[in-house]
Amino acid sequence: MRVLLIHAKEFWFKAHRKAIDEAEEASAPPEGRASNALVVFTTVEKDDANNVDNVTSIAAADIASVASKVGADTIVIYPYAHLSSDLAPPHKAVEALQLLEEKIKEKGVGEVIRAPFGWYKEFYLHCYGHPLSELSRSYQATETKKLRVEKRYYVVTPDGKIYKPDEYLSMANHDFRALIEKEALGKELGEIENPTNVLCSKFGFEWESMSDYGHMRYHPHAALMADAVAEYSWQLARGLGIPVLRVKGTNMFDLSSKPVYEHAALFGDRLYEMSTERKRLVLRYAACHQQFAMLKDYILSYKDLPLGMFEVADSYRLEQSGEVTLCFRLRKFNMPDLHILTKDLAEAVKISERLQKVIHEEARKLGREYYAVYNVTEDFWTNRREELLELIRRDGKPALIALYPAGIYYWVVNVEYHIIDVAGRPREIATFQFDIGNAKRFGIRYVDANNKERYPVIIHTALIGSIERYIYMVFDTAVKNEKEGKTPEIPLWLSPIQVRIIPISPNDPGQRELAEKTATLLEDNLIRVDIDDREISLGKRIRDAGREWIPYIVVIGRREAETGTLNVTIRRTNDRVVLKPDELLLKITEELRGYPRIASPLPRYVSQRPSLTYLERSLDRMLRIIGKEE
Numbered sequence: 001m002r003v004l005l006i007h008a009k010e011f012w013f014k015a016h017r018k019a020i021d022e023a024e025e026a027s028a029p030p031e032g033r034a035s036n037a038l039v040v041f042t043t044v045e046k047d048d049a050n051n052v053d054n055v056t057s058i059a060a061a062d063i064a065s066v067a068s069k070v071g072a073d074t075i076v077i078y079p080y081a082h083l084s085s086d087l088a089p090p091h092k093a094v095e096a097l098q099l100l101e102e103k104i105k106e107k108g109v110g111e112v113i114r115a116p117f118g119w120y121k122e123f124y125l126h127c128y129g130h131p132l133s134e135l136s137r138s139y140q141a142t143e144t145k146k147l148r149v150e151k152r153y154y155v156v157t158p159d160g161k162i163y164k165p166d167e168y169l170s171m172a173n174h175d176f177r178a179l180i181e182k183e184a185l186g187k188e189l190g191e192i193e194n195p196t197n198v199l200c201s202k203f204g205f206e207w208e209s210m211s212d213y214g215h216m217r218y219h220p221h222a223a224l225m226a227d228a229v230a231e232y233s234w235q236l237a238r239g240l241g242i243p244v245l246r247v248k249g250t251n252m253f254d255l256s257s258k259p260v261y262e263h264a265a266l267f268g269d270r271l272y273e274m275s276t277e278r279k280r281l282v283l284r285y286a287a288c289h290q291q292f293a294m295l296k297d298y299i300l301s302y303k304d305l306p307l308g309m310f311e312v313a314d315s316y317r318l319e320q321s322g323e324v325t326l327c328f329r330l331r332k333f334n335m336p337d338l339h340i341l342t343k344d345l346a347e348a349v350k351i352s353e354r355l356q357k358v359i360h361e362e363a364r365k366l367g368r369e370y371y372a373v374y375n376v377t378e379d380f381w382t383n384r385r386e387e388l389l390e391l392i393r394r395d396g397k398p399a400l401i402a403l404y405p406a407g408i409y410y411w412v413v414n415v416e417y418h419i420i421d422v423a424g425r426p427r428e429i430a431t432f433q434f435d436i437g438n439a440k441r442f443g444i445r446y447v448d449a450n451n452k453e454r455y456p457v458i459i460h461t462a463l464i465g466s467i468e469r470y471i472y473m474v475f476d477t478a479v480k481n482e483k484e485g486k487t488p489e490i491p492l493w494l495s496p497i498q499v500r501i502i503p504i505s506p507n508d509p510g511q512r513e514l515a516e517k518t519a520t521l522l523e524d525n526l527i528r529v530d531i532d533d534r535e536i537s538l539g540k541r542i543r544d545a546g547r548e549w550i551p552y553i554v555v556i557g558r559r560e561a562e563t564g565t566l567n568v569t570i571r572r573t574n575d576r577v578v579l580k581p582d583e584l585l586l587k588i589t590e591e592l593r594g595y596p597r598i599a600s601p602l603p604r605y606v607s608q609r610p611s612l613t614y615l616e617r618s619l620d621r622m623l624r625i626i627g628k629e630e
Contacts, residue, residue, distance in 0.1 A: 001048050001055050001096070001140075002083040004041040005063070007070045007133040010126040011037045013078065015119035022090035022256065023118025032113045038063070038072035039125065041080035042100070044093035046280060050265070051141035052096045059139045060103035067109045070132050077101055077114040078123070087280065089256045093117060152403040153184035156374075158393045165400070172398070175420040179371045180400055182426050194423045199475040200327040203496070204614045205468075207326065214324040214331025216468070219614050220601040221496035224528075226334065228494050229467045230312045231596035233336030236362070236463050237310045240354050242340065244308035249290030251314050252281040259441045260289055266409060272316035272331065283316035287337035288460070292442040295341065300446035305456060306351050308340045312467070327472040328427065334467040340459040341439075341446070345412070348434045348457045349387045356394045358463050359417055359430045366477045366491070370417035370430065372399040379406040380413055388413070410437030411460075421476045422483060429465035429473055434458075478549075489572055492551045493595030497602070498522075498588065499529040499552040500545045506533040510561030518554065518566065518581040519604060526597035527588055532606040546571075548615060552588065 014031040040063055048055045067075050079097060081087055088096065094117050101114045115121060127133055155168040165184035169177055181187040204219025218226055237244050252274065253260045264271055264282045272283040284290065291309045300307070315335045323329055342348040363370050372395050376388060381403055391413070392399045406412075414433035418426040439445070439455035448454050464470045471494075478488035492498055499522055503511035515531050522529040532541045538555075545553045553569045560567055565578050579587070603609055 001045060001059055001138070002043045003059065003063070003137045003139070004080070004083060005066055005135040005137065006039045006041070006125065007072060007128045007130070008034075008037050008039050008125050009128055010035050011039050011076055011123065013076075013115050013121050013123035015116050015121045017120055018118060019120045020090060020118045020256075022094075022258070024094060024116045026116055030116050030119075032076065032115060034074040034076055034111070034113060036072055037074040037076050037113075038067045038070060039076045039078055041078050041083065042097065043079075043081055043083035044088040044096040045084050046086045046088050047140070048096055049088045049092040049261075052092065052099055054141040055139050056096055056099045056103055058142065059137075060100055060107060062137060062139070063100075064104055064107035064109045066132070066135065070128075070130075072110065074111045074113060075104055075109065077104070077112070079115060079117040081278075085275070085278065087256075087278065089258065089261045089280075090118060091258045091261070149404060149408060154401040154403065155180065155398055156389070156392055156401050157398045158389075158396065160389050168398070175369065176371050176398065176400075178420045178424055179373070179418055179426045183373055183400055183402070189423070189425060192423045192425070194325075194421070195479045196422060196472060196476040197326045199479060200472065202614065203475070204612075205327050205471070206614065212331060213321040214319055214329070216326070216330060216332070219612065221612075221615070224496045224598065224601045225471055225490075225494055226467050228596055228598050229464070229470050230334065230336060231598060232493070233312065233462075233464055233467070234310060235594075235596060236358055237308060237336070237338045240308070240358070242306045242308055242351070242354075243304075244310050244338070246310050247291065247294060248311060249287070249294070249313075251284050251316070253284060253289045253293075255280045255282050259292070259438075259443075262441055263288065263410070263438060267317070270317045270319065272318045284313060285317050286315050286335050286460070287311040287313035287339070288438070291337070291339050292438060292444060295339075296443040298444075300341070300444075300456075302343055302446055302448045304341075305446060306340050306342045306347065308338055310336070310338045312336045315466070327468050327475070330468060333469075335462055336464065336467060338459075338461050338463065340461070341444070341456040342459060343446070343448070343454070343456060345384070345387075345434060345436070345457050348459050349390065351459060352391065352432060352434075353394055355432050355459070355461050355463065356391070359432075360395070362464050363417070363419070363430070363473070366473060367481075368419050368473060368477060369397075370395075370419060371397065371426075373402060373416040373418065373428075374399050375402045375404060375411075375414040375416070375433075377404050377406045377409070377412045391415070410441070411435050417465075419473055419476070421472075422479045427469070427472070427476075429469050430461075430463060431465070432459060432461035435460055487571060487574065488549065489551065490549055492588070492591050495528070495549065495551050497528050497530055497548060497550050497600065499527060499554060499584075500548075500550045501529065501531045501554045501556065502538065502541050502545065503531070503533065504538055504555065504557040506535065508558070508561065511556045511558070514556050514561050514564065514566075514581075518556075518584070521581050521585055522588070523600075523604075525585060525589065526599060527585070527592075528598075528600040530600065530602065530604055530606055534607050552584070554584070 012033045105112045155163040165180045204222035208215045208217040255261045411433045416428045417430040435458040445453045482488040501515045503515045519529045555567045
């Protein structure tokens with residue numbers, strides 16, 4: 001808090017009109033006059049917002065002391081935003097000014113007047129000329145108000161039995177034990193070189209050194225994978241059997257907006273902030289702010305619910321620079337964020353059955369199993385235990401419960417679904433939560449069957465997690481398979497190049513014609529295909545295709561050109577089959593059923609590409625980490 005103290009022989013002000021929407025209300029434009037007054041021009045700063053009581057106590061004591069020294073009869077608190085560029089949100093500034101007024105009055109040093117906040121005002125000031133007539137002060141809180149949360153952990157089985165975490169360890173399988181030890185017992189693994197991170201880099205997910213920490217760049221292979229996952233997440237949202245609206249919005253919101261500020265404050269040190277002119281902005285950490293800002297303007301009936309809203313939101317969290325992890329813990333990532341408005345908690349529990357089914361199915365398609373951490377408030381644990389058990393029964397396995405005091409967050413249930421990666425670390429991927437606070441905070445309402453306005457319960461969910469974390473799980477699965485002696489692969493729908501055609505003699509007219517014909521047939525059906533027409537050995541071209549993990553490698557020689565057939569190697573099974581072009585199309589089309597089709601991000605001909613260094617990196621480091629030789 002910054003103040004300019006003026007001992008004035010005479011001071012007068014008059015408010016004319018509101019300068020901001022959050023201005024204090026008044027029945028008529030306020031006016032004030034004082035003689036022999038200590039005028040306190042006051043700016044409430046950002047850091048004051050979470051320490052209002054402490055900083056106003058310090059300021060009130062000092063201001064009262066100055067008033068006594070100069071012999072002022074009146075103290076005038078005059079809001080004045082021009083002493084700092086780092087301003088508190090308007091609602092917090094008003095709170096601080098009101099509290100400052102109360103605390104100065106308690107000092108009993110004379111009359112106290114406060115000019116209204118947020119108005120255009122004119123004023124007249126006649127300053128005395130003695131040594132103490134002009135002073136400036138800066139006040140900082142001597143204590144920091146932090147949210148300290150005491151959590152209690154339990155393990156709850158689907159049949160309703162409750163255990164302390166250490167009691168359940170001997171009954172838990174390897175993966176669930178790792179989750180309990182990390183989350184409930186605080187066991188740390190230390191620094192472990194993770195081959196999954198190496199694989200992320202191989203496929204073009206890299207740090208951008210010319211940006212902030214935790215920001216990635218996406219080469220063509222990586223960009224394609226990210227786009228495919230984004231589109232697939234939308235397909236999953238649409239397939240839930242409820243109406244879902246797809247939207248787009250901005251990535252920054254004004255912290256002077258009360259609902260934005262209150263919601264953002266819960267994220268504490270992870271807020272990613274920026275300033276423009278006189279505004280302090282928060283970069284969104286999910287799609288919440290944008291979707292809620294839209295939903296508050298909708299006229300909704302109970303007949304409209306449940307209703308979903310979806311966006312792939314570029315999201316920002318100020319993770320510690322030493323903890324950012326390629327593809328997993330980022331400062332900038334992409335969240336396929338779905339919010340579902342429901343009438344009440346009972347409907348939210350019912351709808352979540354669909355979410356849980358999709359969440360588990362998508363992990364199992366990759367051969368993975370999720371283990372859940374249920375963050376639950378005390379009131380939900382006490383009053384809705386059976387509904388909580390129903391959620392756990394649907395998961396089909398024991399869950400780790402973290403019990404929180406009621407009322408400190410906007411949710412009552414926040415479920416995190418973890419895999420245990422090849423480095424032995426729990427990694428949260430998918431999630432859903434029941435939000436009972438933000439509808440009221442943002443003004444989202446619906447009219448019930450009795451024509452009464454009500455606030456919906458909002459389900460937040462990322463069915464497959466953030467785009468980058470889902471891809472992390474895909475890569476981690478590939479490394480896991482490699483460790484187990486299986487062929488590592490990327491699912492066909494997600495493979496940057498799905499088919500590579502290699503004519504043995506690229507300049508042979510017959511081979512080139514069949515290669516072109518096949519590539520056109522596949523491209524016309526949005527299958528990603530390229531032709532390796534480089535003048536290098538066949539062995540090196542086949543090896544390069546294998547190192548890119550291309551699912552289907554087609555070799556065309558003189559015999560294939562004469563018969564119109566294709567010699568196809570299938571990576572997943574290592575089978576070699578002879579197919580006609582339309583048979584290959586049919587086989588791939590069937591395998592892609594239910595998945596998005598996205599065009600290739602690269603030229604058709606490998607010879608036309610620049611040197612893509614990320615593809616030229618060998619797998620030696622990854623294989624060394626997992627104890628295998630190439």
